[in-house]
Amino acid sequence: MEYTDITIYILTYLENRLQENPTLDELEEALHYSKFYLNRIFREKTGQTIGMYLRARRLTEAARKLVETDAPIIDIALESGYHSQQAFTGAFQQFYQCPPKVYRERKQFTPICPSFIEKTSIKLYRLEGWAA
Numbered sequence: 001m002e003y004t005d006i007t008i009y010i011l012t013y014l015e016n017r018l019q020e021n022p023t024l025d026e027l028e029e030a031l032h033y034s035k036f037y038l039n040r041i042f043r044e045k046t047g048q049t050i051g052m053y054l055r056a057r058r059l060t061e062a063a064r065k066l067v068e069t070d071a072p073i074i075d076i077a078l079e080s081g082y083h084s085q086q087a088f089t090g091a092f093q094q095f096y097q098c099p100p101k102v103y104r105e106r107k108q109f110t111p112i113c114p115s116f117i118e119k120t121s122i123k124l125y126r127l128e129g130w131a132a
Contacts, residue, residue: 011029
């Protein structure tokens with residue numbers, strides 16, 4: 001399998017499970033390659049590690065929810081994989097340069113990390129044994 005194919009499979013897996021907070025161990029088990037190999041290939045093709053991509057995607061989706069919904073910030077934090085609002089606020093502020101409350105008040109969504117799929121016009125695959 002080519003590096004590009006593996007990268008597309010990784011992206012498919014991550015995007016289909018973004019709300020489930022997938023782990024490298026789960027990805028390793030699903031694709032039957034070591035997590036170190038998967039991370040190396042992914043970084044070669046995208047310029048970032050799998051963990052970096054996941055954090056950026058979760059925070060981007062959290063930013064979307066802050067602007068498009070009235071959901072409490074704590075709920076968005078927990079949905080984004082953070083165990084506390086404080087941890088979420090710190091990560092969000094580092095990523096977006098302002099706290100979630102201020103971002104919500106601005107009412108303007110800026111996708112700092114849109115899905116790599118959206119940026120490259122790669123289509124998600126329906127992989128055997130995976131729920132799409």
